[in-house]
Amino acid sequence: MKKFMNSADDFLKESLQGFGAAHQDIVSCHYDPNFITRVTPTKEGKVALISGGGSGHEPMHGGLVGHGMLDAACPGFVFSSPTPDQMLAAAEKVDSGAGVLFIVKNYSGDVMNFQMAAEMMQGPNESVLTNDDVAVEDSSFTTGRRGVAATVVVEKIVGSLAEHGGSLHECKALGDKVNKNSGSMGVAFSSCTVPAAGKPNFDIGDDEMEFGVGIHGEPGRRRDKVKSAQEITNELLEAINEDLKPEANEEILLFVNGMGGTPLTELYLIYDNAKNMLDKKNIKISRSLVGNYCTSLEMQGASITLTKLDEELVKHWDSSVHTAAMRWGV
Amino acid sequence: MSVDFLIETAKKIQVIINDNSSEIEKLDQEIGDGDHIFNVQRGIKLVIELEPTIKDLIMSKALNQIAMKVLSGIGGSSGALFGTLFMTMAKGNAIDEGVDYKKAIEIFAEGVEAVKQRGKADVGEKTMMDVLIPVSNCLKKGVEDDKDLKEILKEAVEVAEKGMFSTKDLLATKGRASFLGERAKGHIDPGARSSQLMIKTVCESVINS
Numbered sequence: 001m002k003k004f005m006n007s008a009d010d011f012l013k014e015s016l017q018g019f020g021a022a023h024q025d026i027v028s029c030h031y032d033p034n035f036i037t038r039v040t041p042t043k044e045g046k047v048a049l050i051s052g053g054g055s056g057h058e059p060m061h062g063g064l065v066g067h068g069m070l071d072a073a074c075p076g077f078v079f080s081s082p083t084p085d086q087m088l089a090a091a092e093k094v095d096s097g098a099g100v101l102f103i104v105k106n107y108s109g110d111v112m113n114f115q116m117a118a119e120m121m122q123g124p125n126e127s128v129l130t131n132d133d134v135a136v137e138d139s140s141f142t143t144g145r146r147g148v149a150a151t152v153v154v155e156k157i158v159g160s161l162a163e164h165g166g167s168l169h170e171c172k173a174l175g176d177k178v179n180k181n182s183g184s185m186g187v188a189f190s191s192c193t194v195p196a197a198g199k200p201n202f203d204i205g206d207d208e209m210e211f212g213v214g215i216h217g218e219p220g221r222r223r224d225k226v227k228s229a230q231e232i233t234n235e236l237l238e239a240i241n242e243d244l245k246p247e248a249n250e251e252i253l254l255f256v257n258g259m260g261g262t263p264l265t266e267l268y269l270i271y272d273n274a275k276n277m278l279d280k281k282n283i284k285i286s287r288s289l290v291g292n293y294c295t296s297l298e299m300q301g302a303s304i305t306l307t308k309l310d311e312e313l314v315k316h317w318d319s320s321v322h323t324a325a326m327r328w329g330v
Numbered sequence: 331m332s333v334d335f336l337i338e339t340a341k342k343i344q345v346i347i348n349d350n351s352s353e354i355e356k357l358d359q360e361i362g363d364g365d366h367i368f369n370v371q372r373g374i375k376l377v378i379e380l381e382p383t384i385k386d387l388i389m390s391k392a393l394n395q396i397a398m399k400v401l402s403g404i405g406g407s408s409g410a411l412f413g414t415l416f417m418t419m420a421k422g423n424a425i426d427e428g429v430d431y432k433k434a435i436e437i438f439a440e441g442v443e444a445v446k447q448r449g450k451a452d453v454g455e456k457t458m459m460d461v462l463i464p465v466s467n468c469l470k471k472g473v474e475d476d477k478d479l480k481e482i483l484k485e486a487v488e489v490a491e492k493g494m495f496s497t498k499d500l501l502a503t504k505g506r507a508s509f510l511g512e513r514a515k516g517h518i519d520p521g522a523r524s525s526q527l528m529i530k531t532v533c534e535s536v537i538n539s
Binding site: 108113 | 359363364365368369398401402403404405407408409411413448503504506508509510
């Protein structure tokens with residue numbers, strides 16, 4: 001294992017310290033328990049948005065704290081859910097009295113820990129559970145679909161509504177709507193190494209790809225030989241379209257997300273290939289996002305997310321945002 | 331059951347988990363995300379480190395401290411599930427007036443039921459519940475039938491092992507292994523293995539005492 005680290009035990013702490021120092025105009029990092037808040041207190045009457053999850057997916061979620069998005073983020077250990085004490089401390093710090101909306105990715109550990117926090121919390125709170133990964137079959141008998149890159153889209157759009165005075169109930173409803181309107185699927189060329197583990201999470205051959213991979217390298221639909229970018233892109237989009245069923249002329253957001261180890265050059269190539277296919281189907285790309293937002297440490301790979309848009313979603317997507325990882329309109 | 335017993339047993343569990351750590355890690359890398367062993371090791375270490383804080387506390391407070399420590403110190407599913415187990419045991423009726431083996435079994439069974447609710451997993455879903463639920467039922471049945479304690483515990487050790495091995499041929503429907511579908515078959519669940527080792531240690535330390 002080659003990583004920029006001094007010791008596995010200090011890995012997260014040092015990374016958080018660096019993040020806090022580099023973006024001290026936007027965020028404050030708090031330790032023991034660990035959570036990240038905006039540098040400014042929550043406006044009176046504004047619903048507070050709190051997300052969190054295992055570390056290793058940066059910039060999600062700490063890089064999405066700031067004006068127009070999250071009020072706080074709770075980073076767990078690498079690939080391990082944060083804990084209720086973090087969420088409670090974050091909630092105490094950012095709740096202005098208008099309530100707290102937890103944005104949670106559908107992974108067992110995250111769900112259970114956020115649920116315990118919600119049960120222990122005194123004030124009003126709601127949760128939005130994201131489950132956009134179409135690689136996994138949804139079923140009431142299983143954990144169900146995973147929450148992946150569309151979580152970034154949910155946080156942007158709901159963040160804007162909260163900034164514009166949306167109530168807790170309205171924020172929750174919009175979050176559920178964005179999640180329902182979104183579908184994602186990813187593919188991995190290589191594995192990734194959790195610092196504490198010291199060796200790759202899974203084995204994968206030089207000529208192989210994991211199709212439908214999760215954001216911790218969990219297996220997806222199948223192991224396959226690497227194909228051309230256009231073929232991979234087509235297959236990802238077909239799987240998403242099958243689930244999301246966008247209509248001809250429907251406007252969508254096309255989000256090409258890097259897993260951490262794939263250069264932007266390749267992500268833009270995927271964007272081009274995706275546009276080819278969506279153009280053929282007369283699906284209108286009205287908004288775009290390309291970059292590393294929901295990563296899996298150093299994994300080589302990418303995911304595509306489509307979100308069906310309407311006037312309301314476009315308005316909140318376009319509104320100003322000022323976070324470490326996303327910044328426009330300011 | 332005393333607070334001393336909890337601490338001494340945690341120390342024994344640490345030894346057996348460390349002895350089997352590479353096996354558990356390998357199981358988790360096959361069907362999970364590879365962090366289970368670190369979570370379990372961290373949790374046990376934190377509980378052992380609580381010794382000076384809890385050794386003179388009454389049972390309910392000691393269990394509650396353990397619960398909060400594993401909840402905040404482990405993270406992930408393991409933290410929430412083990413936190414729920416100890417938090418529920420801490421709420422056991424009249425435990426500060428003494429915990430005999432019948433009481434210990436009663437609060438353990440209540441804890442297991444709460445964990446089942448928290449994780450929404452039952453027997454047959456390839457999780458640690460395939461060990462904990464049968465063990466809990468076996469212990470309760472043993473008390474009902476008025477069996478000898480050592481006999482009950484020997485039976486529980488066997489039931490735990492059987493439950494652990496049963497996960498091998500199951501399809502996972504909960505947790506990260508569920509994403510594997512058919513590919514998870516043929517692998518023992520790492521959470522079932524670590525739970526089985528813990529149950530074995532607790533039971534055997536009472537049998538041999």
